[in-house]
Amino acid sequence: MENIFFCSANIESTLKEWLNKQSCSRVFILCDENTAKYCLPKISFLQGKGLIFQIPAGEAYKNLETAQQVWSAMTAQYLDRNALCINLGGGVIGDLGGFCAATYKRGIDFIQIPTTLLAQVDASIGGKVGIDFEGYKNQIGLFASPKAVFIDTNFLETLPEKELLAGFAEIIKHCLIADKEMWDEISTKSWQEQDWQELVKHSVSFKNLIVEKDFQEKGVRKLLNFGHTIGHALESYFLSKNEKLLHGEAVAWGIIAETFLSYQKGFIEKEDLEEIQDFIAFQFKESKKWLSDRDVDEIVMLALQDKKNQNNEIRCTLLSEIGRGIIDVSVEEYELQEAIFYLNEFSP
Ligand code: NAD
Ligand code: ZN
Numbered sequence: 001m002e003n004i005f006f007c008s009a010n011i012e013s014t015l016k017e018w019l020n021k022q023s024c025s026r027v028f029i030l031c032d033e034n035t036a037k038y039c040l041p042k043i044s045f046l047q048g049k050g051l052i053f054q055i056p057a058g059e060a061y062k063n064l065e066t067a068q069q070v071w072s073a074m075t076a077q078y079l080d081r082n083a084l085c086i087n088l089g090g091g092v093i094g095d096l097g098g099f100c101a102a103t104y105k106r107g108i109d110f111i112q113i114p115t116t117l118l119a120q121v122d123a124s125i126g127g128k129v130g131i132d133f134e135g136y137k138n139q140i141g142l143f144a145s146p147k148a149v150f151i152d153t154n155f156l157e158t159l160p161e162k163e164l165l166a167g168f169a170e171i172i173k174h175c176l177i178a179d180k181e182m183w184d185e186i187s188t189k190s191w192q193e194q195d196w197q198e199l200v201k202h203s204v205s206f207k208n209l210i211v212e213k214d215f216q217e218k219g220v221r222k223l224l225n226f227g228h229t230i231g232h233a234l235e236s237y238f239l240s241k242n243e244k245l246l247h248g249e250a251v252a253w254g255i256i257a258e259t260f261l262s263y264q265k266g267f268i269e270k271e272d273l274e275e276i277q278d279f280i281a282f283q284f285k286e287s288k289k290w291l292s293d294r295d296v297d298e299i300v301m302l303a304l305q306d307k308k309n310q311n312n313e314i315r316c317t318l319l320s321e322i323g324r325g326i327i328d329v330s331v332e333e334y335e336l337q338e339a340i341f342y343l344n345e346f347s348p
Contacts, residue, residue: 003148004125004204008197011113011152012043018148019049024084024109026050028074030097032057035089038158039115046086051077055096059239059247062092062131064140070100084109084147090116090163091123091247095138098129102144112146115155117167117196118248121174121203124149126211126221135240136305137232143216151204153197165191165283166248169227172280173255174203177223180323187279222327226317227255230340233303238289249287252280256346257339261331262318264338272322281346288346296340303336 007014019027027050031040036054040046053073055061074083085108087097094112101110114124130141156164168191175183182202186194207224214221231247231254238245256277263273281288291299304314313330320326 004208005148005150006201006204007150007152008154011150011154012045015043015113015150016045018150022084022109022147023082025080025082026077027084027086028053028077028079029086029088030055030070030093030100031088032061032090032093035093035115039088039113039155042152042154043088043113046088050086055093057092059092059132062096064131064133066096067100067131070096071104074100074104079104079108081105081108084111086111086113087146088113088115089119090114091119094119094123095129095141096131098127098144098146099131099141102129102142107144109147110144112149114149114151116159117156117164117200118170119167120151120153120156120200121167122170122207124151125204125207126224127215135236137236151200153200156196162246162286163248164196166246166252168194168283169248169252169255169280171199171203173224173227173251174206176255176259176276176319176322177226177317177325178206178323180321183322187275191283219327222317223325224317225327226319226325227251227258229303229314229316230254230257230299230336233299233340234289236302237295237299243289245287245289249284252284252287253289253343256280257343258316258318260342261316261329261335261339262320264335265318265329267318267320267326268322272319276322277346285346289343291340291344296337299340300333300337304333 005014029052032055034057055066085101087093098110101108112124114120127143127145129144130138133139210221231251235247235250259273259276262268315328316331317325317327318329
């Protein structure tokens, strides 16, 4: 069970108090250029606490080269096994920093201080850490739990709107697979009108519950993959073309495509499909992409290579109704292709 602190009142004192109880020898703080600028000043006592290592911002740096730089910095500082790594940033910092900490000297403790909405509701919870490799997302990594997670929605004040919206996609996913009531609540408001504090708490408790039941993702945790088979393929495809599509944006469009699959399989009604697609397509209209036949073929190829697929069979998490997900649904290649083509049906 993860040790999660919601500290919107005062993260400094909560963190300080927690750190005082730890017996770590040294502190290593990992941040990126933006979190160093906008988030570190909100926990200013950290600046005198240990080495601050800053990397450039962005998914492109969640790679082996940056990991090597982090390990080198840890080595140069003579960090021993009792050191603590503090990951201050979004999912990139959390995944990369967690990966480096979990592998340095066979693993040192780390804590997550997620500063994006996406990292607060999703990436920082659940102990998956890793890096991208040879064009594949999260290809190298492991399960390793942080010693604690400190969540402060005040960090969201400086987050660009596009990033906030991307995090909203994971909240939408959580509602669709597990909580119809919450879906009804969020789907009547635009993303600008949402109560992030309430939604972050709701999403974190839900994700934590799932992870507790199935840490290694052998069963129920696969629910969280809804929207991600196609979402990841879209994300990898546009990353390879150097066309920016954020993880959360890709997931939003992945949710529409996989909701369409749920409809094609006869699990949900046409009205359900329309309700979901209309809300999401409108909120995410800025990230809409037009997909040519060739684009679709390549995205299908990427989805087929997705690590979650066993024996060349595509298994997806779909919806059995609004508010309930269903795991391990076998999907044919042509069905996947149709679902991706379906994304062209929305006018840009
Ligand atoms: P990110 O870490 O790249 O952050 C997005 C941008 O926001 C960056 O430019 C960052 O510098 C900036 N930023 C962060 N906090 C800020 C703040 N408070 N104010 C201003 N700017 C700020 O991206 P992300 O969306 O947080 O995370 C995406 C990553 O998370 C992907 O690599 C994805 O694979 C991973 N992820 C992991 C899990 C998991 O379970 N481990 C789950 C979901 C996503
Ligand atoms: Zn995700």
